[in-house]
Amino acid sequence: xxxxxxxxxxxxxxxxxxxxxxxxxxxxxxxxxxxxxxxxxxxxxxxxxxxxxxxxxxxxxxxxxxxxxxxxxxxxxxxxxxxxxxxxxxxxxxxxxxxxxxxxxxxxxxxxxxxxxxxxxxxxxxxxxxxxxxxxxxxxxxxxxxxxxxxxxxxxxxxxxxxxxxxxxxxxxxxxxxxxxxxxxxxxxxxxxxxxxxxxxxxxxxxxxxxxxxxxxxxxxxxxxxxxxxxxxxxxxxxxxxxxxxxxxxxxxxxxxxxxxxxxxxxxxxxxxxxxxxxxxxxxxxxxxxxxxxxxxxxxxxxxxxxxxxxxxxxxxxxxxxxxxxxxxxxxxxxxx
Amino acid sequence: xxxxxxxxxxxxxxxxxxxxxxxxxxxxxxxxxxxxxxxxxxxxxxxxxxxxxxxxxxxxxxxxxxxxxxxxxxxxxxxxxxxxxxxxxxxxxxxxxxxxxxxxxxxxxxxxxxxxxxxxxxxxxxxxxxxxxxxxxxxxxxxxxxxxxxxxxxxxxxxxxxxxxxxxxxxxxxxxxxxxxxxxxxxxxxxxxxxxxxxxxxxxxxxxxxxxxxxxxxxxxxxxxxxxxxxxxxxxxxxxxxxxxxxxxxxxxxxxxxxxxxxxxxxxxxxxxxxxxxxxxxxxxxxxxxxxxxxxxxxxxxxxxxxxxxxxxxxxxxxxxxxxxxxxxxxxxxxxx
Numbered sequence: 001x002x003x004x005x006x007x008x009x010x011x012x013x014x015x016x017x018x019x020x021x022x023x024x025x026x027x028x029x030x031x032x033x034x035x036x037x038x039x040x041x042x043x044x045x046x047x048x049x050x051x052x053x054x055x056x057x058x059x060x061x062x063x064x065x066x067x068x069x070x071x072x073x074x075x076x077x078x079x080x081x082x083x084x085x086x087x088x089x090x091x092x093x094x095x096x097x098x099x100x101x102x103x104x105x106x107x108x109x110x111x112x113x114x115x116x117x118x119x120x121x122x123x124x125x126x127x128x129x130x131x132x133x134x135x136x137x138x139x140x141x142x143x144x145x146x147x148x149x150x151x152x153x154x155x156x157x158x159x160x161x162x163x164x165x166x167x168x169x170x171x172x173x174x175x176x177x178x179x180x181x182x183x184x185x186x187x188x189x190x191x192x193x194x195x196x197x198x199x200x201x202x203x204x205x206x207x208x209x210x211x212x213x214x215x216x217x218x219x220x221x222x223x224x225x226x227x228x229x230x231x232x233x234x235x236x237x238x239x240x241x242x243x244x245x246x247x248x249x250x251x252x253x254x255x256x257x258x259x260x261x262x263x264x265x266x267x268x269x270x271x272x273x274x275x276x277x278x279x280x281x282x283x284x285x286x287x288x289x290x291x292x293x294x295x296x297x298x299x300x301x302x303x304x305x306x307x308x309x310x311x312x313x314x315x316x317x318x319x320x321x322x323x324x325x326x327x328x329x330x331x332x333x334x335x336x337x
Numbered sequence: 338x339x340x341x342x343x344x345x346x347x348x349x350x351x352x353x354x355x356x357x358x359x360x361x362x363x364x365x366x367x368x369x370x371x372x373x374x375x376x377x378x379x380x381x382x383x384x385x386x387x388x389x390x391x392x393x394x395x396x397x398x399x400x401x402x403x404x405x406x407x408x409x410x411x412x413x414x415x416x417x418x419x420x421x422x423x424x425x426x427x428x429x430x431x432x433x434x435x436x437x438x439x440x441x442x443x444x445x446x447x448x449x450x451x452x453x454x455x456x457x458x459x460x461x462x463x464x465x466x467x468x469x470x471x472x473x474x475x476x477x478x479x480x481x482x483x484x485x486x487x488x489x490x491x492x493x494x495x496x497x498x499x500x501x502x503x504x505x506x507x508x509x510x511x512x513x514x515x516x517x518x519x520x521x522x523x524x525x526x527x528x529x530x531x532x533x534x535x536x537x538x539x540x541x542x543x544x545x546x547x548x549x550x551x552x553x554x555x556x557x558x559x560x561x562x563x564x565x566x567x568x569x570x571x572x573x574x575x576x577x578x579x580x581x582x583x584x585x586x587x588x589x590x591x592x593x594x595x596x597x598x599x600x601x602x603x604x605x606x607x608x609x610x611x612x613x614x615x616x617x618x619x620x621x622x623x624x625x626x627x628x629x630x631x632x633x634x635x636x637x638x639x640x641x642x643x644x645x646x647x648x649x650x651x652x653x654x655x656x657x658x659x660x661x662x663x664x665x666x667x668x669x670x671x672x673x674x
Contacts, residue, residue: 131579132579132582132583142516145516145523145524146524146525177568179479179482179563179564179567179568179571186482186564187482187483187564188483190564210571211567211568211569211570211571211572211575212571212572212574212575212578213575214572214575215572215575215576215579216575216579226516227516227523227524227527227565228564228565228568230516230548231514231516231548231565231568231569231572232548232568232572233548234516234547234548234549235548235549235551235552235568235569235572235573235576236572236576237549238548238549238550238551238552238553239552239572239573239576239577240576240580241549242468242469242552242553243577243580245469246469249604250601250604250605251601251604253601253604256600257600257601257604259597259600260596260597260598260599260600260601261597262597263593263594263596263597264587264588264590264594264597267586267587267588267590267594268587
């Protein structure tokens with residue numbers, strides 16, 4: 001199993017990326033193709049004593065920056081680590097690709113270079129979100145801000161396959177975000193999507209989910225358009241931060257409250273770990289012909305290692321092929337109607 | 338100042354409504370018209386020793402239930418407390434209307450019976466949300482799931498007037514929810530709304546606000562379509578509940594952690610109070626010809642009293658007229674283009 005890695009993408013590149021890669025080689029038994037500036041990579045591993053065992057370096061002159069316009073960057077920066085890495089994946093030099101670089105560029109690049117499975121025009125960005133009971137898959141998270149009802153139906157299928165094969169959930173519950181439980185709720189997009197999901201035999205659709213129930217983990221796959229998914233994902237991040245920020249001064253008030261914090265410190269740490277999205281790896285781009293994983297821009301070595309673990313699992317499970325089959329069955333059923 | 342009150346709406350009607358009304362008469366110096374079943378109201382006040390000083394009762398045979406289809410309920414339940422109350426407002430028997438009943442029915446009823454100011458087709462549902470620093474106004478919160486760009490622009494104007502006149506914010510910062518700071522972000526609706534808000538001279542538009550920054554209170558007025566607003570409002574509720582629910586077992590683990598809780602109990606209580614939406618009253622329907630306030634369905638007496646306080650302030654400030662003027666100026670400017 002060989003994972004191609006964008007060594008130059010993300011806030012902590014290349015150090016955190018290479019550290020995560022070295023850990024992955026040791027712990028997960030994978031081989032790594034690290035794509036990036038050869039000189040910088042060798043200087044970095046020498047300085048920090050990182051082993052290149054199990055890793056090969058694929059040279060790339062430049063890197064795509066977060067401020068680059070995505071489509072333009074993919075078109076013009078042919079020698080960037082992201083474009084070279086995606087091309088290597090398309091040509092079969094590895095089994096999956098991981099990048100902590102620009103989400104927009106990765107989305108465009110994956111569509112154009114790796115291509116999508118039949119029935120999917122543009123891949124969807126899915127995210128594993130820590131929930132009250134269990135983590136759930138939220139999709140689309142912002143790659144497709146405008147959706148058609150058929151796309152939301154395909155999200156249900158792809159999300160279901162992902163939760164089953166990668167997260168080990170036996171019969172994933174699929175729900176549609178909406179402002180009420182009734183089928184008639186929401187915009188015309190959501191009304192139409194509800195009917196398609198309801199009639200879809202390949203998933204376990206449990207109906208609409210109201211936003212207040214999303215964090216409880218009542219559904220394993222939470223389907224919505226990319227604008228709404230982005231709101232859910234980012235608001236969850238912001239709100240958790242705001243709430244935790246408001247707890248801090250409560251514990252810092254005096255000696256007694258500081259002692260109180262010591263008593264609950266362990267519990268708080270475990271709680272923080274549970275709410276830590278890094279534990280679940282990155283955000284998979286679903287619907288690509290081969291696995292592509294977007295790691296968080298601020299990924300540390302642990303997050304990169306977990307994203308590599310996730311990429312490995314996607315490749316082992318032949319995720320793209322299974323999705324293709326499931327989507328084809330759906331299209332056949334639709335054309336029968 | 339006379340506030341008309343739907344005595345039969347909400348989970349805790351009529352008891353909590355009448356208690357809140359009696360408190361409002363004492364504390365706020367308002368008069369109340371309590372609309373509802375005369376027999377039930379008199380039985381309730383007798384049983385619980387609530388004074389009817391400063392209150393008159395306007396009899397209504399029936400009540401609109403939460404399960405009733407909104408438009409049909411307003412059309413067919415002519416003798417319901419909500420319809421009779423709204424009619425009383427339209428006819429000038431009071432200065433504002435407060436109901437904890439069905440949001441959908443109140444929205445339809447206010448549009449049809451109280452009518453809207455010029456330039457507003459359907460009133461917007463706004464909500465005062467507790468933020469990191471200060472509370473902010475979120476609108477629309479679900480009354481208008483489909484919006485045109487002009488509607489989002491009008492939300493900016495109405496929200497700005499509300500925050501200024503009712504919440505006492507000198508120059509309210511208005512922001513548009515979007516999945517990025519750049520003007521080009523979002524769906525065509527959001528792209529067009531951004532341009533209108535930017536060109537609007539009557540508000541202080543600070544640009545797009547990313548969902549992660551919404552809870553910090555970085556903006557005083559947060560503008561979005563009703564589908565998105567509903568997601569933000571309900572997800573905030575659900576997430577706060579989930580997070581607090583996860584803190585509980587941390588404090589309950591053993592004697593030490595239970596003692597720790599005692600040390601931070603006061604701080605936690607104040608925090609809960611700050612995050613308690615009941616403190617800020619209800620959700621105003623903005624753009625109605627006269628003030629209409631939707632109190633939370635689960636309102637207790639305190640929430641009802643605060644909703645009455647809010648209704649009083651809206652009426653005192655001639656909110657509807659000021660909104661009308663501001664919207665007219667906007668339309669004049671638009672027609673000049």
